[in-house]
Amino acid sequence: MSDSSLQTELQKMATEHGVDLFGVADLGSAQDFICRQGGQQLRKFSRAISIGIRLLDAIVDELHRHEDRPTLLAYKGLYNSVNSQLDHIALLLAKRLQEEGYRSYPIPASPPYDPENLIGVMSHKLAASLAGLGWIGRSCLLITPSCGPRVRLSTILTDAPLKAGSLLDRDCDDCRACLDICPVKAFTGVPFDPSEPVEARFNAHSCHDYMNERKEKLGEDLCGLCVYACPHGRH
Secondary structure, eight states, rough: OOHHHHHHHHHHHHTTTTOOOEEEEEEEEGGGHHHHHHHGGGGOOEEEEEEEEEEOOHHHHTTTTTOOOHHHHHHHHHHHHHHHHHHHHHHHHHHHHHHHTOOOOEEEOOOOOOOHHHHOOOOOHHHHTTSSOOOEOOOHHHHHETTTTOOOEEEEEEEEEEOOOOOOOOOOTTTOHHHHHHOOOBBBBOOOOSSSSSGBBOOOOHHHHHHHHHHHHHHHOOOOHHHHHHHOOOO
């Protein structure tokens, strides 16, 4: 099978299983960063397939009800369901790549592997931005033209020579909605720069501690205010 035919098949498979966003990233410019985070074994992968599923607006639109337990339960159910579906689709795509003789390495949609630094094997947002699906906003979330940040992501690393997308020339201009709504002011407002560490833009431990406080108080450790506040993707 030709590489272009394989890419078309993978995208069709993903779409048929509910994926709203599909793109391919060339990892060449980011491999040093990727290997520092996930290990040198990732250097063998030259491409990343990024997939995303849009969250349901009826639930995200209620996240301003920040202390309401039924709202949080609905959001948690949606969050977990979408992550599970993404993991399932990523496995299917990875298996199809392997059948064609390529290496494939699916990255789970959510759980961090490093509890001290609160990072996963690879940044889904980085892969999606390199694939041209969106840009990294001041909230450190991926902002997509069609969904804003109302999307969950997963990544499949591969050495298949798929055709990569191009970076979007977009940013958040002077919007401060996510900065202003954050209860613990975890975002610095510094625009995304891949040469700078995430700490320049986001205090992950401050956010994590706040989630733990919510877990003790409300029984749930989700927030979502930055997703709710972003004007992109709203109806």
